[in-house]
Amino acid sequence: MMHEIRDFMANDHRACDDLLNAVEQAVVRGAWELARVEFARFRDAVLKHFAAEESILFPLFEQCTGMYLGPTQVMRAEHLQMRQLLGAAESALTERAAEDYAGNAETLLIMMQQHNIKEENVLYPMCDQRLAAQLDTLLPELRKQLGEPERTAT
Numbered sequence: 823m824m825h826e827i828r829d830f831m832a833n834d835h836r837a838c839d840d841l842l843n844a845v846e847q848a849v850v851r852g853a854w855e856l857a858r859v860e861f862a863r864f865r866d867a868v869l870k871h872f873a874a875e876e877s878i879l880f881p882l883f884e885q886c887t888g889m890y891l892g893p894t895q896v897m898r899a900e901h902l903q904m905r906q907l908l909g910a911a912e913s914a915l916t917e918r919a920a921e922d923y924a925g926n927a928e929t930l931l932i933m934m935q936q937h938n939i940k941e942e943n944v945l946y947p948m949c950d951q952r953l954a955a956q957l958d959t960l961l962p963e964l965r966k967q968l969g970e971p972e973r974t975a976t
Contacts, residue, residue: 826957827879827964828946831871834968835938838867842931845915849927854918861915865908872901874967879949882960886952893945900937904930 841864848857880894907930914922953960 825947825950826961827949827953828942830961830964831875831879831946832938832942834867834871834874835934835942838864838871838934841867842927842934846927849915849920849923854915858915861912865912868904868908870968872905874964876901878960878963878967882953882956883945883949886956887948893940893948897937897941897945900933904933904937907933 841860845857845860845864848854848860876898880897884890884894907926911923911926911930914920914926
């Protein structure tokens with residue numbers, strides 16, 4: 823079985839992780855302005871990821887499976903919690919409150935890791951199985967939402 827949705831979305835998870843790591847490196851060096859710039863990149867990437875799931879992937883999955891109160895509902899609730907943590911971490915960065923930032927960022931990182939495991943091991947494989955017939959339209963839509971360039975044949 824192909825794992826195109828899982829692989830594509832998991833790659834985006836890794837890209838978000840890399841962006842958060844760049845913020846962490848800047849904070850450790852005390853480069854607050856750089857940390858704020860890097861955090862904005864991270865926040866934007868995470869919010870694009872959430873939007874792609876909430877506006878494209880989850881509704882299609884729900885429509886095709888009839889599962890409206892299952893894993894997608896849990897993921898949406900976790901997205902809301904992570905959005906709140908993003909706001910708290912960003913405020914701490916703006917105030918250059920290293921301890922507050924570290925606490926919020928650590929909580930966010932743990933939550934993201936647990937969330938990503940659930941998506942990559944449960945929800946995305948279900949999507950790959952149930953949405954295989956829609957891949958030709960679904961993947962380009964997700965790419966566009968995430969701001970990735972269209973892939974063309976060479």
